[in-house]
Amino acid sequence: xxxxxxxxxxxxxxxxxxxxxxxxxxxxxxxxxxxxxxxxxxxxxxxxxxxxxxxxxxxxxxxxxxxxxxxxxxxxxxxxxxxxxxxxxxxxxxxxxxxxxxxxxxxxxxxxxxxxxxxxxxxxxxxxxxxxxxxxxxxxxxxxxxxxxxxxxxxxxxxxxxxxxxxxxxxxxxxxxxxxxxxxxxxxxxxxxxxxxxxxxxxxxxxxxxxxxxxxxxxxxxxxxxxxxxxxxxxxxxxxxxxxxxxxxxxxxxxxxxxxxxxxxxxxxxxxxxxxxxxxxxxxxxxxxxxxxxxxxxxxxxxxxxxxxxxxxxxxxxxxxxxxxxxxxxxxxxxxxxxxxxxxxxxxxxxxxxxxxxxxxxxxxxxxxxxxxxxxxxxxxxxxxxxxxxxxxxxxxxxxxxxxxxxxxxxxxxxxxxxxxxxxxxxxxx
Amino acid sequence: xxxxxxxxxxxxxxxxxxxxxxxxxxxxxxxxxxxxxxxxxxxxxxxxxxxxxxxxxxxxxxxxxxxxxxxxxxxxxxxxxxxxxxxxxxxxxxxxxxxxxxxxxxxxxxxxxxxxxxxxxxxxxxxxxxxxxxxxxxxxxxxxxxxxxxxxxxxxxxxxxxxxxxxxxxxxxxxxxxxxxxxxxxxxxxxxxxxxxxxxxxxxxxxxxxxxxxxxxxxxxxxxxxxxxxxxxxxxxxxxxxxxxxxxxxxxxxxxxxxxxxxxxxxxxxxxxxxxxxxxxxxxxxxxxxxxxxxxxxxxxxxxxxxxxx
Numbered sequence: 001x002x003x004x005x006x007x008x009x010x011x012x013x014x015x016x017x018x019x020x021x022x023x024x025x026x027x028x029x030x031x032x033x034x035x036x037x038x039x040x041x042x043x044x045x046x047x048x049x050x051x052x053x054x055x056x057x058x059x060x061x062x063x064x065x066x067x068x069x070x071x072x073x074x075x076x077x078x079x080x081x082x083x084x085x086x087x088x089x090x091x092x093x094x095x096x097x098x099x100x101x102x103x104x105x106x107x108x109x110x111x112x113x114x115x116x117x118x119x120x121x122x123x124x125x126x127x128x129x130x131x132x133x134x135x136x137x138x139x140x141x142x143x144x145x146x147x148x149x150x151x152x153x154x155x156x157x158x159x160x161x162x163x164x165x166x167x168x169x170x171x172x173x174x175x176x177x178x179x180x181x182x183x184x185x186x187x188x189x190x191x192x193x194x195x196x197x198x199x200x201x202x203x204x205x206x207x208x209x210x211x212x213x214x215x216x217x218x219x220x221x222x223x224x225x226x227x228x229x230x231x232x233x234x235x236x237x238x239x240x241x242x243x244x245x246x247x248x249x250x251x252x253x254x255x256x257x258x259x260x261x262x263x264x265x266x267x268x269x270x271x272x273x274x275x276x277x278x279x280x281x282x283x284x285x286x287x288x289x290x291x292x293x294x295x296x297x298x299x300x301x302x303x304x305x306x307x308x309x310x311x312x313x314x315x316x317x318x319x320x321x322x323x324x325x326x327x328x329x330x331x332x333x334x335x336x337x338x339x340x341x342x343x344x345x346x347x348x349x350x351x352x353x354x355x356x357x358x359x360x361x362x363x364x365x366x367x368x369x370x371x372x373x374x375x376x377x378x379x380x381x382x383x384x385x386x387x388x389x390x391x392x393x394x395x396x397x398x399x400x401x402x403x404x405x406x407x408x409x410x411x412x413x414x415x416x417x418x419x420x421x422x423x424x425x426x427x428x429x430x
Numbered sequence: 431x432x433x434x435x436x437x438x439x440x441x442x443x444x445x446x447x448x449x450x451x452x453x454x455x456x457x458x459x460x461x462x463x464x465x466x467x468x469x470x471x472x473x474x475x476x477x478x479x480x481x482x483x484x485x486x487x488x489x490x491x492x493x494x495x496x497x498x499x500x501x502x503x504x505x506x507x508x509x510x511x512x513x514x515x516x517x518x519x520x521x522x523x524x525x526x527x528x529x530x531x532x533x534x535x536x537x538x539x540x541x542x543x544x545x546x547x548x549x550x551x552x553x554x555x556x557x558x559x560x561x562x563x564x565x566x567x568x569x570x571x572x573x574x575x576x577x578x579x580x581x582x583x584x585x586x587x588x589x590x591x592x593x594x595x596x597x598x599x600x601x602x603x604x605x606x607x608x609x610x611x612x613x614x615x616x617x618x619x620x621x622x623x624x625x626x627x628x629x630x631x632x633x634x635x636x637x638x639x640x641x642x643x644x645x646x647x648x649x650x651x652x653x654x655x656x657x658x659x660x661x662x663x664x665x666x667x668x669x670x671x672x673x674x675x676x677x678x679x680x681x682x683x684x685x686x687x688x689x690x691x692x693x694x695x696x697x698x699x700x701x702x703x704x705x706x707x708x709x710x711x712x713x714x715x716x717x718x719x720x721x722x723x724x725x726x727x728x729x730x731x732x733x734x735x736x737x738x739x740x
Contacts, residue, residue: 078706081494100709107496197601197689252580252598254690255606290582395493396708403692412603412691428491428509 033332038069038083038090040076045283049353053346057338064334077395084109084328091331092339095144097136097322097387099394104326105143111327113142116336127344131385132359135322144324145339146359148350149385151320151375152204155265155279156272158299160189164271168301172315174212174239174308181248184271193270194249195261196410199402200390204274205243206405207389208305208319209236215312216384223393228422232311237408237415239308244409254410262288266295274305277320278355280371302374317384321391322359393426400425481722488716493709506716515692516717519700522607523675526696529611530618530671535664538619542626543652556627563620571684574613575600600686603693610685610694617681618674622667629663630656662740669732676725697721 037054041047047068054066069090071079076094083089084104095101104110117125117133124145125133132146156168164187166180184191195201211219213232222228250256250264265273266289278284280302285294307315325339343350347360351367357376358364364376379385390398404418413421488506490498510516545556562570577584578600586596599609633656641651657664679698682688688695688703695703701721705714 074707077709081709081711084495103493103495103709109495197687199689251596252601254603255580255598255601255686394709396710399703399708406689407691410691 032065033063033334034065034067035092035332035335035338036067036069036090038071038076038093040071040073040094042070042072046354049350050342053342053349056346057341061334064332064338066338089328089330091335092325092327095136095324095326096391097144097324098391099396099398100391101136101143101326102138103394105138105141109329110143111329111331111336113145113327113336114140116340117142117145124340124344127360129359129361131382132322132324135385135387136324144326145336145343146322146324147343148356149320149322149359149379150357151277151318151379152208152274153277153305153375153378154272154274154303156301156303157265157268157270157295158301160184160268160271161301163187164189168303171303172306174209174306177306178243178246181243181246185246185248190250190264190270191246191248191272192250193261193264193273194253194409195256195258196249196254196406197256197260198258199399199406200388201258201261201274202405202409203388203390203402204319206236206240206401206408207386208274209239209308211317211319211384211386212236212305212308212313213311215314216317216386218312219386228426229419233419234415235308235311237404237418240405240408241411241415244411249409254406259288263290267291268295277357277372277375278369281355281369283355297369297371300371302371304378314383316378316381317386318379318382319386320379320388322385322387324359396428397422397425484715484718484722486715487712488719490712491710492712494711498712502712506713507720509713510716510720513700513704515688515695515704516700518692519695519697522694522696523678525607525611526614526675526678527672529615530675531668534615534619535622535667535671537615538622538667539626539660539664541619542623542630543656545623546627546630556623559623560620562617563624565617567617567680568684570613570617571681574609575685578609601690603689603691606686606690607694610682613681613685614678618671622671625663625667625670626660629660633659662737665736665740669729669737672728672732673725676721676728697724 039047039050041050051068054068058064058066077100080093084107089109095104105112125142128146129149132149133142135149136142136144136146158168161168161180161184164180164184166183168180171177171180181191210233213236214222214230218230218232222230222233250270253261256264261273262275262279262284264270265275265279266285273279280295280297280300282294282297285297285300286292288294304315305319307313325343327335327339343358344360347358347363348366350356351358351363355369355372357367357372357379364373364380367373367376386392388398389401392398393401400422404413404421407413408415408418487498489501489503491500491502491505492498541555541559545552545559565573576582580586580596580598580601583596585599589596597605599605637655637659638651641655646654676697678696679702682694682696682699683702686694688699692700697717698721701714701717704710705717
């Protein structure tokens with residue numbers, strides 16, 4: 001017995017010695033820092049752009065290796081809390097800002113980027129749109145390096161609008177919008193493609209209506225503690241319920257996922273959709289449509305979400321995403337530099353190749369697609385940029401907002417009941 | 431072993447009994463000391479401890495980041511019972527059990543009696559009926575989502591063939607769960623059928639022959655001979671249906687995700703959508719505890735009441 005153990009121990013000793021020898025042989029030649037980049041980009045073309053940028057960085061900095069780690073969207077959200085507290089934490093990961101970023105910032109698991117942003121007389125900070133830096137800051141501290149932002153607006157099928165005799169340029173108020181919906185219905189056209197199955201596509205409507213009713217100050221007051229049961233929210237919820245009562249969506253929209261919804265619009269089965277800035281790009285149309293082509297770019301128009309009468313919100317108040325990169329506490333010091341390289345120095349590459357709207361100033365000139373450039377132009381004039389509510393309000397209140405938006409539009413709850421539920425979730429967070 | 435056997439066989443007097451037990455225990459101790467700790471350690475580490483932790487977290491308002499420090503007492507449990515989605519989930523789990531017992535198990539039993547008869551092609555049918563069960567739950571869910579699709583699905587095309595407007599069952603909160611139930615029956619009847627086939631094969635043929643000689647009809651043979659002899663299999667089958675209903679998750683997610691309006695939530699999808707996805711770890715843990723209590727109560731009382739002789 002002891003003989004066996006003795007032999008094993010000796011072998012293990014030898015093995016350990018061998019390992020140490022091998023390591024010492026490698027280490028001096030290869031004093032590598034590894035940046036572990038956790039992302040959720042499933043599109044191979046977009047990922048290729050990032051890989052090229054990473055390769056360029058590795059070439060310029062031979063002692064840095066960049067390791068890509070992928071998690072699918074939902075898995076990312078579910079795993080991240082555990083991952084951040086483990087030794088396997090990535091160096092940098094994707095963020096949508098808002099409540100989740102706030103929760104992460106309170107744990108000590110992520111790094112404050114304020115000093116990096118303000119170094120060299122604020123070189124980084126001054127290169128980014130102030131609204132983006134602001135959107136990823138909490139109590140004056142910057143917690144993520146901004147990369148891109150987005151704009152949600154109405155996209156419409158010009159041919160179908162013409163068929164129904166609706167002039168999109170004339171839609172600036174909610175009443176005019178409802179009139180357009182009715183006109184489309186009368187012409188036998190499904191007015192809106194809606195994704196009730198995924199829920200968040202419907203929360204765009206509620207968010208915009210609430211923004212138009214309350215305006216920036218009213219909204220800030222609500223988030224600061226006034227809550228979600230005021231007159232403005234009640235009117236916004238009622239307006240969404242009224243829209244639902246017109247039955248403007250395609251059949252079966254309550255079960256439709258986002259890809260289903262995009263297909264409805266790209267196939268020409270509905271006249272408009274409230275969607276992301278890249279909706280009209282040819283690649284997005286080709287991805288979305290059943291026939292692999294989709295609507296021609298010149299057949300798609302865009303208009304901003306209309307204002308409501310008597311509301312404090314302006315038509316130039318924007319709603320859309322804001323994304324950036326968070327650095328974890330134990331990440332190598334080069335991580336910030338790489339994020340700067342990615343989001344600032346390569347902003348125009350990202351704009352051109354990935355059809356995104358970078359937050360780096362001056363990169364909008366590289367936006368080639370006319371519809372994207374149109375969105376970029378509107379964002380440049382924005383009086384207020386509101387992040388998605390399901391991010392901004394945190395995952396819990398956000399999901400309740402999504403649920404209630406669908407319930408309101410499908411007549412499942414009254415505005416009072418919906419707001420009560422949102423308020424209940426909100427007071428638990430406070 | 432021989433000691434155990436002898437102590438079991440003989441009826442020793444008090445003194446010898448004590449002595450023998452002492453010897454027996456002394457013989458068992460090394461075994462206990464050697465073999466119990468690994469199993470006990472693993473079981474404690476991966477079963478008892480997480481359960482205890484879940485119970486502990488359920489009293490906090492916690493999003494999973496950092497440490498739980500906001501004690502809320504029984505509030506998470508109050509919130510669960512105020513959620514209409516939770517009531518939906520409970521009712522749905524109940525419905526699954528009812529449908530399993532009233533439709534799925536009789537269907538499986540009927541098919542099992544058919545395919546165990548020595549007719550041509552019985553084996554092929556046995557395989558075909560078992561195939562849905564072999565399929566991964568997620569794949570089955572996705573397949574049926576396509577089948578039910580109101581634009582391009584099989585159901586829509588059948589409806590159009592008969593000149594009807596295609597239905598959107600999964601988008602209709604009054605119908606969606608029945609569509610899900612149909613998939614559940616389709617998916618799992620093969621499993622119950624296999625149980626019954628095994629049960630049927632274990633029945634002594636001579637009993638059935640005796641019934642034949644006594645002039646019993648086919649139905650009489652089934653109700654008086656086959657069914658009573660299959661009793662333990664039926665009870666096991668129902669037990670699996672109950673436990674399966676409480677665990678149902680991976681087929682619902684691709685099929686409906688619990689929607690529309692939470693009409694197709696089960697207890698586990700409720701836990702996932704309201705606990706995990708909303709990063710309400712405390713609330714989710716409370717749901718887990720409730721689910722655990724329901725499972726344990728059902729499982730133990732079922733075993734006590736119905737399976738005590740099996």
